[in-house]
Amino acid sequence: MIKFKGGIMYRLIVSDLDGTLLRDDNTLSEYTKSIIHKVSQQGIEFMLATGRIFGGAKGYAKELNLDTPILSCNGALIKGTDGTVIYGKHIEPSPLTEVFHLLQGKELYFHFYGEENFYTRKLTDYMSRFYDLNKKLEEQERFPIIEVDPFEVAGKDSIYKVLAHCGTEEHERNELYELLKAVPGISVTSSWSNTFDICADQVNKGIAIERYAAEKGINPSEILCFGDNFNDLEMIQYAGMGVAVENAVTLVKETANYVTLSNNEDGVAKAIEKLILS
Structure with a gap:
């Protein structure tokens, strides 16, 4: 002090x-x-x-x-x-599934975090940044990066955050933000200019x-x-x-x-x- x-x-x-x-x-x-x-x-x-x-x-x-x-x-x-x-406080399976449907329906890239695992729907060039960050960690401290069908994870692993790549066009961001905000049981914020962070409500x-x-x-x-x-x-x-x-x-x-x-x-x-x- x-x-x-x-x-x-x-x-x-x-x-x-x-x-x-x-x-x-x-x-x-x-x-x-x-x-x-x-x-x-x-x-x-x-x-x-x-x-x-x-x-x-x-x-x-x-x-x-x-x-x-x-x-x-x-x-x-x-x-x-x-x-x-x-x-x-993880995202409950029902709103999580609704978010997955929404993002996949718009063909947007997203990945999501469990307690230990980093999940991605598909490996893309956007993922290279996260691979590079992970490789810089000591081997015993690296987190698993797993390609998976998101609907197979919902309800099986506790998911604490979804990061959605939303592009940089303002009208597209605003539209997606309003759609996400309408999903009950989640909160939406942003940590980068082209992404949204989705967590449980009151997080x-x-x-x-x-x-x-x-x-x-x-x-x-x-x-x-x-x-x-x-x-x-x-x-x-x-x-x-x-x-x-x-x-x-x-x-x-x-x-x-x-x-x-x-x-x-x-x-x-x-x-x-x-x-x-x-």
């Missing part, structure tokens, strides 16, 4: 990964790692909150020497770094952080959150200090209390140094 200007005591720092803590090449700078190490040494918890599958985030927790839980799938699944499930990073903070006796005023995209909005709103990176979408920057440098300029670490360590 450490004092910040105005006498505020921060006990928890939460950061998104892609587009926020990570540079565009999916790496962490030595400077960022050193700053996170400094705040951890001072008793402030540092937590990762990501739309990724758990297996796609735990390597970064290891690189940062974190022992705090990881909020994966936009908060639908919270697991300890040892893989212990702390909380999970977002803000709710997940609120749940964790309540169990730890941490007040919102003692929390500092960093993000860049729409799936970070609720945690930016919930935190006593919500910080957007410069490359964030406009709404996140307008909602945040403070805007730092971009993800490629160590924006998270620079803000921590300025707001807490200086």
Whole structure:
């Protein structure tokens, strides 16, 4: 715990990964790692909150020497770094099947996450990014990527998130968003300009952080959150200090209390140094 200007005591720092803590090449700078190490040494918890599958985030927790839980799938699944499930809310089979029918009917690419498995309807060029990310992990930490008929998975494995590739045309995005929002039992947000993230209803990073903070006796005023995209909005709103990176979408920057440098300029670490360590 450490004092910040105005006498505020921060006990928890939460950061998104892609587009926020990570540079565009999916790496962490030595400077960022050193700053996170400094705040951890001072008793402030540092937590990762990501739309990724758990297996796609735990390597970064290891690189940062974190022992705090990881909020994966936009908060639908919270697991300890040892893989212990702390909380999970999967999409129920009925709305999940409806989402699959909707996306397949529009011939859109999508993939979806179980607790451990990364499922895809078919292997495409779009998948190359995820294969590359997986290959960079140590062999024992890689997550299984499985090509499967989605309807065979619904009801057999707990699915925590569906990521749908929706293109960049605004009218197409808006139409798909409205169709997805009409499906009962799900929530819809976005972590990239050309995708939608689909989780169970009442799932977002803000709710997940609120749940964790309540169990730890941490007040919102003692929390500092960093993000860049729409799936970070609720945690930016919930935190006593919500910080957007410069490359964030406009709404996140307008909602945040403070805007730092971009993800490629160590924006998270620079803000921590300025707001807490200086």
